[in-house]
Amino acid sequence: xxxxxxxGASLAGLRSAEALRAxxxxxxxxxxxxxPHAPYDRPPLSKDFLLGTVDRxxxxxxxPDALAALDADWRLGVRADRLDTTTRExxxxxxxxxxxxxxxxxxxxxxxxxxxxxxxxxxxxAVALRAALTGGTERLVVIGAGFIGAEVASTAxxxxxxxxxxxxxxxxxxxxxGPEIGAVCGELHLDHGVALRCGVGVNEVSAAGxxxxxxxxxxxxxxxxxxxxxxxxxxxAGSGVAVGNGVLCDQGGVTNVPGVVAVGDVxxxxxxxxxxxxxxxxxxxxxxxNLLAGTTAEVHDRPGYFWSDQYGVRIQFVGETHLYDxxxxxxxxxxxxxxxxxxxxxxxxxxxxxMNNARHFTRxxxxxxxxxxxxxxx
Amino acid sequence: MIRVCxxxxxxxxEAVRILARVPIAVxxxxxxxxxxxxxxxxxxxxxxxxxxxxxxxxxPLHASSFDLRTGLPNGLPAKRPVRTYPVVxxxxxxxxxxxxxxxxx
Ligand SMILES: Cc1cc2nc3c(=O)[nH]c(=O)nc-3n(C[C@H](O)[C@H](O)[C@H](O)COP(=O)(O)OP(=O)(O)OC[C@H]3O[C@@H](n4cnc5c(N)ncnc54)[C@H](O)[C@@H]3O)c2cc1C
Ligand code: FES
Numbered sequence: 001x002x003x004x005x006x007x008g009a010s011l012a013g014l015r016s017a018e019a020l021r022a023x024x025x026x027x028x029x030x031x032x033x034x035x036p037h038a039p040y041d042r043p044p045l046s047k048d049f050l051l052g053t054v055d056r057x058x059x060x061x062x063x064p065d066a067l068a069a070l071d072a073d074w075r076l077g078v079r080a081d082r083l084d085t086t087t088r089e090x091x092x093x094x095x096x097x098x099x100x101x102x103x104x105x106x107x108x109x110x111x112x113x114x115x116x117x118x119x120x121x122x123x124x125x126a127v128a129l130r131a132a133l134t135g136g137t138e139r140l141v142v143i144g145a146g147f148i149g150a151e152v153a154s155t156a157x158x159x160x161x162x163x164x165x166x167x168x169x170x171x172x173x174x175x176x177x178g179p180e181i182g183a184v185c186g187e188l189h190l191d192h193g194v195a196l197r198c199g200v201g202v203n204e205v206s207a208a209g210x211x212x213x214x215x216x217x218x219x220x221x222x223x224x225x226x227x228x229x230x231x232x233x234x235x236x237a238g239s240g241v242a243v244g245n246g247v248l249c250d251q252g253g254v255t256n257v258p259g260v261v262a263v264g265d266v267x268x269x270x271x272x273x274x275x276x277x278x279x280x281x282x283x284x285x286x287x288x289x290n291l292l293a294g295t296t297a298e299v300h301d302r303p304g305y306f307w308s309d310q311y312g313v314r315i316q317f318v319g320e321t322h323l324y325d326x327x328x329x330x331x332x333x334x335x336x337x338x339x340x341x342x343x344x345x346x347x348x349x350x351x352x353x354x355m356n357n358a359r360h361f362t363r364x365x366x367x368x369x370x371x372x373x374x375x376x377x378x
Numbered sequence: 379m380i381r382v383c384x385x386x387x388x389x390x391x392e393a394v395r396i397l398a399r400v401p402i403a404v405x406x407x408x409x410x411x412x413x414x415x416x417x418x419x420x421x422x423x424x425x426x427x428x429x430x431x432x433x434x435x436x437x438p439l440h441a442s443s444f445d446l447r448t449g450l451p452n453g454l455p456a457k458r459p460v461r462t463y464p465v466v467x468x469x470x471x472x473x474x475x476x477x478x479x480x481x482x483x
Binding site for chain 2: 063066277281307314358361363
């Protein structure tokens with residue numbers, strides 16, 4: 001391969017560019033990203049950066065020397081509008097065309113929006129949200145009690161705002177962490193004086209506030225929506241690259257079109273779209289190896305992992321919670337907001353979750369999958 | 379010099395965290411004692427909570443591993459080393475010299 005284009009200049013795109021060079025690709029490397037910024041880290045945007053305890057510089061995912069060493073042509077502030085897989089051309093928003101024999105799709109996710117509410121996905125969003133939170137706002141309503149919604153609520157509370165979180169599901173994070181642990185996450189809001197309304201939807205955001213489906217109106221000076229993101233695949237329309245809730249890939253990031261791989265939040269590997277930092281970072285080197293090999297030479301089968309920091313509690317999770325039989329606490333208790341627990345299916349550990357208990361989490365995650373749990377039931 | 383604990387309180391495979399000027403993690407790696415900065419050089423995680431394997435500790439947050447002998451990370455996301463500190467045992471008590479062995483930026 002002589003030219004490889006990486007589309008998307010965030011975590012998955014940067015790690016792909018790094019992996020290409022590390023794996024010996026010495027051809028022309030072009031990285032296209034529609035944000036004007038060099039690759040930066042998103043997780044702090046709802047945490048320390050929003051709070052104001054870390055600055056913009058510390059978000060950088062790489063330093064200028066390391067970026068220069070990649071010897072890549074960075075097209076920042078430029079969008080890929082269209083991919084033509086027959087001519088192998090990427091059409092860019094500045095009117096130029098890029099011809100590449102290899103393409104890495106790393107365009108991530110775009111937040112679902114609610115009219116009248118701010119969303120948080122990019123650095124620019126975070127700067128705007130921080131200005132709004134610190135600009136005399138008193139009452140914040142957060143729509144969605146997922147991780148980003150909960151982190152924004154937690155940060156806003158720390159900044160002294162009056163916060164209400166609305167969640168359409170009966171239990172926050174129930175689908176991700178199961179009802180038992182989801183309920184504990186819900187209690188974190190209450191612990192810190194944040195109101196939580198579950199099992200009710202939002203009709204609209206009006207001048208009076210947030211109008212709920214049960215008729216209640218929550219007065220608000222500011223409304224933030226954390227209602228998930230959809231994969232940024234619009235630019236692939238008509239390209240022939242198979243898409244369906246993400247770019248469809250095998251277990252190695254390889255798509256149906258030769259010379260095209262996909263990584264990170266935009267990619268659906270073997271039916272699963274992980275929208276987490278670690279998978280985006282890990283998938284890059286696997287997909288790049290397969291791109292350079294021209295076939296699926298390597299697969300990624302590490303269980304999905306994520307963390308979230310909210311209300312001074314660090315939540316960590318690895319594995320999956322599909323059809324588990326039981327959550328068993330191994331250390332600590334949910335009441336203390338410090339525990340480690342495992343999800344068991346047929347006595348096999350399929351998931352591990354912890355709050356403020358990295359020590360046990362780190363050890364328990366080694367029991368994932370194979371062996372039945374070796375700790376006795378309490 | 380800061381007193382850490384007795385030798386029996388730090389068996390192989392275990393780690394303790396002490397509060398010096400900065401938090402320091404002391405490990406017993408198969409009988410050898412090592413001390414390094416407790417806070418990961420990447421973001422906010424305690425290395426004493428990490429996974430110890432040979433002379434390496436894996437950060438519990440994003441899994442960079444640090445060499446206990448040199449403080450150097452094995453790869454991303456951590457880019458900078460952590461400081462290492464001399465450990466001595468006197469009369470079955472573990473002490474750490476909180477003057478870093480090797481200062482890093
Ligand atoms: C506020 C926030 C907090 C988070 N916190 C955590 C956390 O605590 N733990 C965790 O595990 N994960 C967290 N995540 C998730 C994590 O940040 C993502 O999984 C990760 O950023 C995915 O990286 P990516 O490169 O695949 O996608 P993205 O980071 O979304 O990057 C995609 C890039 O491609 C660009 N792009 C899109 N379309 C085009 C186009 N057509 N042409 C050119 N460029 C394009 C986008 O603008 C963007 O810059 C958080 C995410 C957010 C937003
Ligand atoms: S905090 Fe240690 S690797 Fe990120």
